[in-house]
Amino acid sequence: xxxxxxTGEEYNIAFDELYIKPFYEGDKVSKYAICNNERNTxxxxxxxxxxxxxxxxxxxxxxxxxxxxxxxIRKEIDLCEDMxxxxxxxxxxxxxxxxxxxxx
Numbered sequence: 001x002x003x004x005x006x007t008g009e010e011y012n013i014a015f016d017e018l019y020i021k022p023f024y025e026g027d028k029v030s031k032y033a034i035c036n037n038e039r040n041t042x043x044x045x046x047x048x049x050x051x052x053x054x055x056x057x058x059x060x061x062x063x064x065x066x067x068x069x070x071x072x073i074r075k076e077i078d079l080c081e082d083m084x085x086x087x088x089x090x091x092x093x094x095x096x097x098x099x100x101x102x103x104x
Contacts, residue, residue, distance in 0.1 A: 001061070002070040005045055011036065013045075015065055020054045023047070034058060034073075046073040053079045 003011050013036050021042075022029045032054040033047040048054045056079050064071045074082075 001065060001067075003045055003061070004070040004072045006073050006075065010070060011038070011043065011045065013038075015061060018045075018058060018061070020051070020058065022051075048076050048079070050076075052083070056083055 001013060001015050003013055005011070017036050019035055021033050021035045023031050023033060029051075031047045031049055032051050033044045034054055034057060036043050036045060046054075046057060048057070053076055057074060060074070060079075060082075061071050
């Protein structure tokens, strides 16, 4: 899979080799990075302030496993908006189903 970072760099990486690594400042996690080891050198592809956001980016990458197009790393705000839209859709769907169940 070809991954294009926010800075425009491209890496050819197997999805199975990606991992999320926490970075600490003192005792607290300051950010979560999506990383890969390339020739025994750790490459940080993206970093996010929240673990859920980093996992969502990995999930989006997984949907493009069979694609020949490069996967573009998305900004944190874009990922948060995407998760918000998905959650809103699921909530509306649940309300609709609940309404149908009450009518029965």
